[in-house]
Amino acid sequence: xTDAEWAAIRPLLPVPAWLQGRGGRPEGYCHRQLLDAIxxxxxxxxxxxxxxxxxxxWGRVYAFxxxxxxxxxxxxCHDRLRGKVREREGRxxxxxxxxxxxxxxxxxxxxxSTSRG
Numbered sequence: 001x002t003d004a005e006w007a008a009i010r011p012l013l014p015v016p017a018w019l020q021g022r023g024g025r026p027e028g029y030c031h032r033q034l035l036d037a038i039x040x041x042x043x044x045x046x047x048x049x050x051x052x053x054x055x056x057x058w059g060r061v062y063a064f065x066x067x068x069x070x071x072x073x074x075x076x077c078h079d080r081l082r083g084k085v086r087e088r089e090g091r092x093x094x095x096x097x098x099x100x101x102x103x104x105x106x107x108x109x110x111x112x113s114t115s116r117g
Contacts, residue, residue, distance in 0.1 A: 001036050008084065009035065012077045029056045029064075037061045 001009075013031050017024040037055035041048065051058040068074050083093035 001032060001039065006032055008081070009077065012073075012080055014071075014073065029060060031064075034061055034064045038065055 010031075016027055018026050033056055037051060038061060040046075040055065041051060041061075048058045048062050051061060055061060065074075086095075087093050
């Protein structure tokens, strides 16, 4: 992750409780290292246990990912970054329309056969 990418993502991440003076134990890994590991995993399509030794242990990375996902942080980061990209391109931050592929909807098992086609 480049410094510019990190500068855009860092404000979106939660501040650990111990840094806010609310107690707790300091974290053993930097959030940047954890995000780099998650990005490597997604880009390479590898399993969690196949994480290279250059990154924190796969269990620690997965624990952070799971906690961020459960609290909606992954989706929120995605939405905010999408908004920034759209604004940079001169468009509204939020999309105003969506497209559904008619072939996919028609072929879905959950659609009754009477409404297909």
